Each structure stands twice: as structure tokens, then as C-alpha cells.
Amino acid sequence: MTQGFGLFGAGGRMGLAIAAAAREAGQPLAGGLGRTGAVFGPFEDAAALAGAAAALIDFSTPEALEGHLDAAIAAGTPMLIGTTGLGAAHQRLIDRAAERIALLPAANTALGVTVLAALVEQAARLLGPEWDCEILDMHHRHKRDAPSGTALLLGAAVHRGRGAGEAAGRDRLDRMAGGPREAGDIYYAALRGGSVAGDHLLVFAGEGERIELGHRAESRAIFARGALRAARWLAEGRAPGRYTMNHVLGLA
Numbered sequence: 001m002t003q004g005f006g007l008f009g010a011g012g013r014m015g016l017a018i019a020a021a022a023r024e025a026g027q028p029l030a031g032g033l034g035r036t037g038a039v040f041g042p043f044e045d046a047a048a049l050a051g052a053a054a055a056l057i058d059f060s061t062p063e064a065l066e067g068h069l070d071a072a073i074a075a076g077t078p079m080l081i082g083t084t085g086l087g088a089a090h091q092r093l094i095d096r097a098a099e100r101i102a103l104l105p106a107a108n109t110a111l112g113v114t115v116l117a118a119l120v121e122q123a124a125r126l127l128g129p130e131w132d133c134e135i136l137d138m139h140h141r142h143k144r145d146a147p148s149g150t151a152l153l154l155g156a157a158v159h160r161g162r163g164a165g166e167a168a169g170r171d172r173l174d175r176m177a178g179g180p181r182e183a184g185d186i187y188y189a190a191l192r193g194g195s196v197a198g199d200h201l202l203v204f205a206g207e208g209e210r211i212e213l214g215h216r217a218e219s220r221a222i223f224a225r226g227a228l229r230a231a232r233w234l235a236e237g238r239a240p241g242r243y244t245m246n247h248v249l250g251l252a
């Protein structure tokens with residue numbers, strides 16, 4: 001059998017978009033799994049799918065991540081992790097698994113967002129922490145996590161640009177709690193409704209002027225094409241480690 005990619009979350013919105021993009025690109029998929037088993041292809045569980053796939057693509061749920069990582073490690077198969085809403089415990093699982101296999105966690109696989117993050121980092125470096133930073137995301141009514149993974153990714157780019165290190169500086173998810181703004185903190189807000197594929201707006205607000213940087217996804221096809229590109233890059237044979245979309249696009 002031609003070694004294709006294995007897809008977790010195959011029956012979901014992104015799973016369907018990736019299957020469509022793969023058909024369009026002539027990219028074979030070995031199989032796709034949903035919560036209760038095969039969505040397409042002959043494999044009924046993660047271990048069997050991981051053993052047959054050249055790379056795995058996960059757009060499912062945070063709760064499913066650990067099982068998918070276990071299957072990927074056992075098979076020695078690299079994995080793109082597109083799922084968002086991951087907490088510190090998930091990040092530790094990814095770090096540990098990355099000692100054994102190649103992993104690429106990407107909260108947003110769109111080319112435009114990868115470039116936007118680079119622009120945001122540069123702007124934050126030039127502006128410094130005196131310019132307040134606010135990040136807004138709007139997504140469809142079904143989205144579970146808020147703020148979005150992309151909003152947090154853009155915030156991390158601001159922290160990097162300011163030279164504080166990714167862990168330093170405070171991410172403030174409590175904008176609605178009111179009170180005066182704390183200097184240097186990054187504040188997040190989220191809107192949910194309708195069928196919006198994913199809009200992000202980042203505002204740097206200075207004294208008497210503002211810079212606004214943003215991205216609008218017109219459909220999920222951009223995430224799907226980026227995910228396939230990242231999976232192809234992983235399947236070329238990467239050493240164990242934790243990679244980013246910057247590696248895929250040659251920006252790292």
C-alpha cells in the first residue's frame with residue numbers, strides 16, 4: 001500500500017477540509033479516525049493507523065492527544081499537532097514525546113499566520129513594552145477554546161520580540177474583570193458566532209497612535225493545505241524534536 005498520512009479527527013470540520021485538500025493535491029491518506037473508530041480506511045485504532053502512516057495529522061481534541069502521542073511513539077511516526085486548547089500538562093507530554101519522535105505542534109498552519117507572527121515579533125522588538133498590546137480573535141459558534149491557539153501564539157511572538165522570553169510577561173485572559181490596564185501585560189478578548197473560519201487582530205497602542213496587524217481566514221482550506229505541507233516535511237525524515245511552522249517554511 002502507498003504510505004499516506006494518518007488523520008485523527010477525520011470526521012470533524014478540519015478533518016473534512018484536510019481530506020478535501022489531500023484529494024485536490026493527489027496526496028494519499030492511509031486512513032482517518034474519529035472518536036469511535038475509522039471514518040475512512042481500514043484502520044480501527046490509533047496504533048494500527050500510526051503503524052501504517054508516513055506521518056500523522058491530529059486535529060481532534062486535547063483529551064485525545066495523549067493516546068495519539070503514545071501510538072505515534074510506539075510506531076516511530078512523526079506527527080503534526082493542529083489541536084488547540086492545550087494546557088501546560090499537554091505541553092509537557094509533547095516535550096517528553098519529542099525526545100523520541102519528530103513533533104510539530106502548530107496552533108495555526110496557515111502560511112499567512114506564520115508570516116504574521118514574524119511581523120508581530122519584529123514590531124514588538126521595535127516598539128518595546130511601552131506600546132500596549134491587545135489581541136482579539138473571532139471564530140465560528142462551535143469553537144471550544146478561548147482565546148484561540150493563534151491568539152496565544154501571537155502573544156508569544158510579542159513576548160519574544162520584547163526580549164522577555166516566552167514564559168516572561170503576563171498573558172491576561174481576564175479582560176472582562178475590568179480595572180486599570182497593567183503595563184506590559186498582553187490582554188486577550190474573543191468573539192464567537194456564525195461560521196467565521198478564523199479572524200485575528202493584534203493592536204499595538206501607543207501615545208496618540210496605533211498599529212493594527214491581523215489575518216483573516218476565508219476558509220479552512222488554508223489550514224488544510226498548510227497541514228499537508230507540514231506533514232510532507234515531517235515525512236521526509238526528521239530527527240526527534242519539537243518543530244514549528246517556521247522550520248517548514250524555511251524561516252527558522
Ligand SMILES: NC(=O)C1=CN([C@@H]2O[C@H](COP(=O)(O)OP(=O)(O)OC[C@H]3O[C@@H](n4cnc5c(N)ncnc54)[C@H](OP(=O)(O)O)[C@@H]3O)[C@@H](O)[C@H]2O)C=CC1
Pocket residue numbers: 008009010011012013014015033034035036059060061062064081082083084085106107108109110145149223
Ligand atoms: N492548527 C490550525 O491551523 C487549526 C487548528 N484547529 C483546531 O483543530 C481542532 C479541531 O477543530 P475542528 O475540526 O473545528 O473541530 P471538530 O469538533 O469539528 O472536530 C474534532 C473531531 O475530533 C474527533 N475526535 C474526538 N476525539 C477523538 C479521538 N480520540 N480520536 C480521533 N478523533 C477524535 C471528533 O469526533 P466526535 O465529533 O465524534 O467527537 C471530531 O470529529 C480544534 O482544537 C481547533 O481549534 C482548527 C483549525 C485550524
Ligand SMILES: O=C(O)C1=N[C@H](C(=O)O)C[C@H](O)C1
Pocket residue numbers: 084085107108139140143144145147148149150151197198199
Ligand atoms: O477552531 C478553529 O476553527 C481554529 N482554531 C485555531 C486556533 O485556535 O487558533 C486556528 C484557526 O484560527 C481556526
